[in-house]
Amino acid sequence: MAVLKVENLTKKFGKFTALDKVNLEVQKGEVYGFIGPNGAGKTTTIRVLLGILKATEGKATILGKDAWRDAVEIHKQIAYVPGDVNLWSNLTGGEVIDLFVKLRGTNNKSRREELIKRFDLDPKKKCRTYSKGNRQKVALIAAFASDADLYILDEPTSGLDPLMERIFQECVMEAKLAGKSIFLSSHILSEVEKLCDKVSIIRQGNIIETGTLDQLRHLTxxxxxxxxxxxxxxxxxxxxxxxxxxxxxxxxxxxxxxxxxxxxxxxxxxxxxxxxxxxxxxxxxxxxxxxxxxxxx
Incomplete structure (x- = not known):
């Protein structure tokens, strides 16, 4: 059974079609790249997967459950990192990480400490003092510290320096080796090329190419x-x-x-x-x- 499956997904806003019959399938232990320029439909797809938007037509399932109807159940098994993280300004980074990890029902303190050290984050600072890169680190640490089955990452390295991007890539590969699935939306092609087993290219709401990197290279x-x-x-x-x-x-x-x-x-x-x-x-x-x-x- 596919961990994530999207069938003929269509999303319209009035007369504008943001997604037009999108099909995707992510298997267990797979890193799946979802690429396209800004405005192509990547974030809209992810919002449907997270149960934030309701599809106009078609179907989206995660771990066998309906993305819209079973959103609350699905959220217990997934971790999500957006491209622009907003945090509670009066909480410290460490408090936010603890909150997210507890919400998911895991409490692996050693994993939390290890990730804080690897991402070089000061968890005692208030979130309002953090740069964009540090806010991104908080979200990534919270995601990788939880024992999720599927990671949905929407431009997750936005604001990170090259060293931290490498740490992120290591975390993705560790999750993959542990049998987790990763759905990575990005326009950083080098990142996708390093990490992904399979890639879909989206353009103006349409999937125009899907395949493994080797399959796609035949077309270049x-x-x-x-x-x-x-x-x-x-x-x-x-x-x-x-x-x-x-x-x-x-x-x-x-x-x-x-x-x-x-x-x-x-x-x-x-x-x-x-x-x-x-x-x-x-x-x-x-x-x-x-x-x-x-x-x-």
């Missing part, structure tokens, strides 16, 4: 930099070659991954002196889908 292009003894002729006429550019260090171009073998065979007859290739990234795929689409990335 490999960057090649080559220098040969003889000038390469007719390269631009070959199938799968794009963006040819002369550079001081050699000839630069992109190749559709499925054509790479044929292209290398062809250029080898010109006596290769230097050859560099960079594997396609999630960013390449992302940019390919969003090229020519308005809105901030």
């Amino acid at each position: 292009r490999t960057s090649v930099l080559i220098r040969t003894k003889q000038p390469i002729t007719a390269l631009k006429e070959l199938k799968g070659v794009h963006n040819i550019e002369e550079k001081p260090q050699g000839l630069s171009f992109q190749v559709d991954t499925e054509e790479l073998s044929n292209i290398i065979k062809y250029v080898s007859q010109f006596e290769i002196v230097k050859l560099e290739s960079a594997p396609p990234t999630l960013e390449d795929l992302f940019m390919r889908h969003y090229k020519g689409v308005g809105g901030a990335l």
